[in-house]
Amino acid sequence: MSSNAQLTTGPEALEPGQGPPPVLDATGVAKAYTRWRRLSRRKVPVLTGADLALAAGEVVGLVGENGSGKTTLMRILVGDLAADSGTVRLSGTMGYCPQQPIVYPRLTCDEHFELFGAAHGMRPAAQRDATGDLYAQLGFERYSSTRADQLSGGTLAKLNLGLALLPDPDVLLLDEPYAGFDWDTYQKFWGMVAERRTRGRSVLIISHFIADEQRFDRVIKLSDGRTWSS
Ligand SMILES: Nc1ncnc2c1ncn2[C@@H]1O[C@H](COP(=O)(O)OP(=O)(O)O)[C@@H](O)[C@H]1O
Ligand SMILES: [Mg+2]
Structure with a gap:
């Protein structure tokens, strides 16, 4: 984790209080x-004091105009980007689906799942089972032997999401995950989110579809560098 924001993990990150602590x-x-600009530089603030808490089993949306800092905030939550200040506490495991898929062009879908499974310390049999489930749920098993650079945008989006879901993380952070999905995949996606919720898993989804709001337990708006309940 490269974030300058103080990041703590594990039980020591939990604070005493009423109700379960946020994950x-x-x-x-x-x-x-x-x-x-030419030879001079200036600092442009994007986030000026954003707060965000996610409870176990919660599905939370993060909305905001283009350029409002949603991706910046999510990258800081993941530890992919250093914050200037602030605190990020995580309890449990995290999965991340970046806005731009990060894949290896010459590797097939199967090879991606093997690689990511090994990186997560999954046993090969567990990785194969989980991969088979993800292929079936998202409907792209026929591309299992296709290289990433040969996939359509929609199938690449499925691979990107599948890789984040593979280890079944406690907290799943998704940055506009369904931008390339057709309607059928979009419905399947929400079915998977609902199933995670029933198992106490948490999901934070960056979305620009206002029509999605009823699918979330809570929606947080990002504007003027800060988060607002809506
Ligand atoms: N690596 C970067 N360097 C400089 N400016 C950046 C960088 N990443 C994002 N920005 C700027 O920060 C602002 C917020 O970007 P971003 O977090 O991607 O917003 P959103 O995801 O809400 O569209 C934008 O003005 C964008 O141009
Ligand atoms: Mg973004």
Whole structure:
């Protein structure tokens, strides 16, 4: 994890209080990017004190205009990007589906699942079982031997989501996961999210579809560098 935000994991991250503690808890997250203009540079603030908490079994949406900082915040939550200040606490395991799929062009779907399964420390049999389930649930088994650089945008989006789901993480962070999905896959996606919720797994989804709001337990809006309940 490369974030400057203080990141703690495990039981020591849990605070005493009423009710179950959040599985993911971010407070006061700030981030400014450096912009160069000719020879001078200036800091452009994107996040100025964003707070976000996710409870076990919650499905939360993160909405906001283009450029409002949704991806920046999610990358900080994941530990992929350093915050300037703030605290991020995670309890349990995390999966991340980035907005731009990060895949290896010459590897097949099967090879991606093997690679990611090994990276997560999964036993080969468990990895194969989980991969088979994901192929069936998302409907792309016929591409199991196809290289990533030969996949359509929609199938690449399924692989991207499948890789985040593979280890069945406690907390799943998805950055506009269904942008390339057709309607059938979109429905399957929400079925998978609902099934995770019943098992106490948490999901944070960046979405720009306002029509999705009824599918979430809660929607958080990001604007002016801060998070707002809506
Ligand atoms: N690596 C970067 N360097 C400089 N500016 C960036 C970088 N990443 C994002 N930005 C800028 O930060 C702002 C927020 O971007 P982003 O987090 O991608 O927003 P969103 O996901 O809500 O569309 C935008 O103005 C974007 O241009
Ligand atoms: Mg984004």
